[in-house]
Amino acid sequence: MSDEAAWYETLRASLSPMQRLALAYAPARVQASWCALLALDRRLAQTVGRNREPGLTQLRLSWWRDMFAKPVAQWPHGEPLLTALTGWPAQLAALGALVDGWEHMIGPAPIPQGALSLFVDGRVAAMSALSHRIDGGDVTALARRWALADLGCHVSDVLEREQISSMLAASARPRQPTGRAMRPLAVLNTLCERAFAANRPIGGAGDLASAMRVGLFGR
Numbered sequence: 611m612s613d614e615a616a617w618y619e620t621l622r623a624s625l626s627p628m629q630r631l632a633l634a635y636a637p638a639r640v641q642a643s644w645c646a647l648l649a650l651d652r653r654l655a656q657t658v659g660r661n662r663e664p665g666l667t668q669l670r671l672s673w674w675r676d677m678f679a680k681p682v683a684q685w686p687h688g689e690p691l692l693t694a695l696t697g698w699p700a701q702l703a704a705l706g707a708l709v710d711g712w713e714h715m716i717g718p719a720p721i722p723q724g725a726l727s728l729f730v731d732g733r734v735a736a737m738s739a740l741s742h743r744i745d746g747g748d749v750t751a752l753a754r755r756w757a758l759a760d761l762g763c764h765v766s767d768v769l770e771r772e773q774i775s776s777m778l779a780a781s782a783r784p785r786q787p788t789g790r791a792m793r794p795l796a797v798l799n800t801l802c803e804r805a806f807a808a809n810r811p812i813g814g815a816g817d818l819a820s821a822m823r824v825g826l827f828g829r
Contacts, residue, residue, distance in 0.1 A: 658713075
């Protein structure tokens, strides 16, 4: 097994079932790039979600921020996720923005709306960087809706949900079907918007059929 195949399988195994489903709709040529970004986003989410000590969480996030501020040649070896991102030198600033976004989610609920907006901005920046890397076109509007809906599916505070719902209602909808390269984003957004609107976990009735339709046709 090649080094790329090895880290790809390692990172793919770390993804959530929803992410693996979405990844299946990416063309073969871009699956590695998609897998790397999804794995990074999931790693950061787990860092923020699992740690109850804000100082320790910030320290762990700062390690990733420091990595993305350095040239790739200076990265340490042995971390599959860093290995997967060595081909992203032009997108490191956006990856740093993703780390910054997750840092805004540290703290007790309710997270202020300004911090929620900055979190969304970081995810949009990362998705836009991925799209630029794989020639996926402008996905800003779709990425914003996904970032909001996905966040809404993972918060329980009533005020946070109300803020997210208001932000999502004010967010523009994409006018065109999503192209093949960024089709996983359309799948993720569909699953998250359906679950958030119904106030239920992802994987409810009709979710798989909706994901398959969007995965095939882009909307």
